[in-house]
Amino acid sequence: MESLARLGRFGLNNLASLGRSGMILFQAIVARPQPLTMFPLLVQQIYFVGVLSLIIIVVSGLFIGMVLGLQGYTILVDYGSEQAVGQMVALSLVRELAPVVTALLFAGRAGSALTAEIGLMKATEQLSSLEMIGVDPLRRIIAPRFWAGFICLPILAAIFSIVGIYGGALVSIEWLGIYDGSFWANMQNSVDFADDIVNGLIKSVVFGFVVTWIAVFQGYDCIPTSEGISQATTKTVVYASLAVLGLDFILTAVMFGEI
Amino acid sequence: MSHFEDVIIDIQQLSFSRSDRPIYNNVDIKIPRGKITAIMGPSGTGKTTLLKLIGGQLNPDSGKIYLDGQNIPTLNRRELFVIRERMGMLFQSGALFTDMSVFENVAFPLRVHTKLPEDMIRDIVLMKLEAVGLRGASELMPSELSGGMARRVALARAIALDPDIVMYDEPFTGQDPIAMGVLVNLIRRLNESLGHTSIIVSHDIQETLGIADYIYLVADSSVIAHGTPEELKEVNSPQVRQFMEGLPDGPVPFHFPAVDYHDDLLQRGV
Numbered sequence: 001m002e003s004l005a006r007l008g009r010f011g012l013n014n015l016a017s018l019g020r021s022g023m024i025l026f027q028a029i030v031a032r033p034q035p036l037t038m039f040p041l042l043v044q045q046i047y048f049v050g051v052l053s054l055i056i057i058v059v060s061g062l063f064i065g066m067v068l069g070l071q072g073y074t075i076l077v078d079y080g081s082e083q084a085v086g087q088m089v090a091l092s093l094v095r096e097l098a099p100v101v102t103a104l105l106f107a108g109r110a111g112s113a114l115t116a117e118i119g120l121m122k123a124t125e126q127l128s129s130l131e132m133i134g135v136d137p138l139r140r141i142i143a144p145r146f147w148a149g150f151i152c153l154p155i156l157a158a159i160f161s162i163v164g165i166y167g168g169a170l171v172s173i174e175w176l177g178i179y180d181g182s183f184w185a186n187m188q189n190s191v192d193f194a195d196d197i198v199n200g201l202i203k204s205v206v207f208g209f210v211v212t213w214i215a216v217f218q219g220y221d222c223i224p225t226s227e228g229i230s231q232a233t234t235k236t237v238v239y240a241s242l243a244v245l246g247l248d249f250i251l252t253a254v255m256f257g258e259i
Numbered sequence: 260m261s262h263f264e265d266v267i268i269d270i271q272q273l274s275f276s277r278s279d280r281p282i283y284n285n286v287d288i289k290i291p292r293g294k295i296t297a298i299m300g301p302s303g304t305g306k307t308t309l310l311k312l313i314g315g316q317l318n319p320d321s322g323k324i325y326l327d328g329q330n331i332p333t334l335n336r337r338e339l340f341v342i343r344e345r346m347g348m349l350f351q352s353g354a355l356f357t358d359m360s361v362f363e364n365v366a367f368p369l370r371v372h373t374k375l376p377e378d379m380i381r382d383i384v385l386m387k388l389e390a391v392g393l394r395g396a397s398e399l400m401p402s403e404l405s406g407g408m409a410r411r412v413a414l415a416r417a418i419a420l421d422p423d424i425v426m427y428d429e430p431f432t433g434q435d436p437i438a439m440g441v442l443v444n445l446i447r448r449l450n451e452s453l454g455h456t457s458i459i460v461s462h463d464i465q466e467t468l469g470i471a472d473y474i475y476l477v478a479d480s481s482v483i484a485h486g487t488p489e490e491l492k493e494v495n496s497p498q499v500r501q502f503m504e505g506l507p508d509g510p511v512p513f514h515f516p517a518v519d520y521h522d523d524l525l526q527r528g529v
Contacts, residue, residue, distance in 0.1 A: 134368075
């Protein structure tokens, strides 16, 4: 009986927090947007969330591209089809690795920072004092951060793809000596704009939405103590990563699984 | 309690509880317009909660909180934000925006709620900072201020828009004697010259008695006494006397409820 009650409580708590997160999203974004006041704040947040994430994205993209080139070559060379390594690198990056790895890195770098920042604002009563000054913190604090994440993640994923492909090219062409003409030509022939690039973009848009939503909600909804903030930050990274991986499977199934 | 001619905030039958712990139980409080009203009482009696209820940041379980005829708990989000422009609140922690300088903190309400030109904003901010004695600190960041200074900056920010109602949450805590004297005078002067209604939450008895026009003593989730400072000094109820004279023994327990001290010490670990 006790465990049944616990299960019920668990379910109710989760439903309630899902409801709260929906309300926050709605009030921050849908209800009465103020593009003019938000624009400077948005630019500032794009800098914090996006531009400052560039280094980790570029470096990771480069290494992952290089590893793909190397692994692809060692497998494909057995079948004498090492010319196809360009195609393999590009497809795995554009379809899967760029959106997913970017979203995971983004959750760790920018998502956790967003949660901690908003949580600390809550703990130090800055959100309360905004409210008492007559400024809605959902629109002043949450909305620009949400939009910044939503805008930046697809762009970061695209940069990740580009850098990764160059990393793959570097290893395959410069180091392993694959003929560069066939590397690039194979890639161009096999990567389809609508099927591969647009689908990859859709994935990163969805991930951007989910990761930033989780991050700002966890910050806004956290218990305003140091322990609460640390829990919220952990939750952001864990929930966002799981959501990204789970959604990635569903999106892949819908896009490429022909169901 | 209808002896005030002009009531700005009228709290009727207010009940509020936090996770089954009653904070207020059918409380009636009237705040007279243009006066300094103090809410006093021991720690943990929900004085700050009362300010948050008035500001609409918390919703009561039942009861009404009228501000000039508008019942705050029934207002929607947009109406709340409009009515809050009439209120200034000084938070216990100061709650300055840590990413802005002292100047920008005080300028913030002016920038979001007025369309004043930049040089006028500068003048107003400097005047407010001068009033709290921190004009020289205008370029500092909040992390460079002491707790007392941060509170004074927060006060300057709370009065930047010259609100009708200023709520002070423990304004005197952590101030040195000089700053304390200045603050007491400042609150008094603001009240007289600008006609603000001030609500002070405090347990600094002497300072508060010195400036308050009317005092509510809150304990045990209700108002145990109210009146002018002179009237309160005459009240004979032991609860009131204990608080006003700061005695550790009396009807208000100093200790949080606990098992018997002697038993607790003698108890062996299980």
